[in-house]
Amino acid sequence: MALVTMKSLLEQAQKEHRGVGAFSVGNMEMVKGAIQAAEELDTPVILQIAEVRLKHSPLHLMGPMMVQAAREAKVNVAVHLDHGLTMETVQKALDLGFTSVMFDSSTYPFEENMARTKAVVELAGKYGATVEAELPKFLNH
Numbered sequence: 001m002a003l004v005t006m007k008s009l010l011e012q013a014q015k016e017h018r019g020v021g022a023f024s025v026g027n028m029e030m031v032k033g034a035i036q037a038a039e040e041l042d043t044p045v046i047l048q049i050a051e052v053r054l055k056h057s058p059l060h061l062m063g064p065m066m067v068q069a070a071r072e073a074k075v076n077v078a079v080h081l082d083h084g085l086t087m088e089t090v091q092k093a094l095d096l097g098f099t100s101v102m103f104d105s106s107t108y109p110f111e112e113n114m115a116r117t118k119a120v121v122e123l124a125g126k127y128g129a130t131v132e133a134e135l136p137k138f139l140n141h
Contacts, residue, residue: 003070006078006100006130009044022046024082026057031069035077044076046100050083059089063096083134090120094127102132110136 013020023034025047038045047066049057063079070077080100081093090101103120105113117133124131 002073002076003067003097003099004044004076004078005128006046006080009046009076009078012044012076018043020044020046022048022080022082024048024050024053025062025066026053027062028065031062031065035069035073035075038077039074042075044078046078046080048080048082051081051085051089052083054089059092059096063093063098067097084120087116087119087123091123094124094129098129100130100132102134104134106134106136108136 009020021043023030023045025031025034026049031047034045034047047070049059049062049066066079070079078100079098080102081090081098082102083104084090084093084101085104090103093101101120101124103117105116108116113136117131120133121131
């Protein structure tokens, strides 16, 4: 078991008719705790960190720790950037080995949201990572 893509983790969960817990982490103890619990329960998990948390838990410190913990885990682990707000942060997460990114440009108009999301999908594809996106909060029809 080890670091896996979000897609493979979710496809396996669907096949087995089960959910996968996603745990937001902000320090080493949280990373270790989530992995330890997953191993004790013999279940895959998602380690994630949101961009808003990076002020206090910098990506250049948290990312390598999350990815390495996933690589060493006895269960499958996807590493996910949650609610990434900038292309720069998404790029850093992918460079660090994250297997999934959530890009949130929900404050932009629909067309701009789609263009920004498309750019993230193209970038993530180069890394074999999956993308989750959020639609604009207010859709004007």
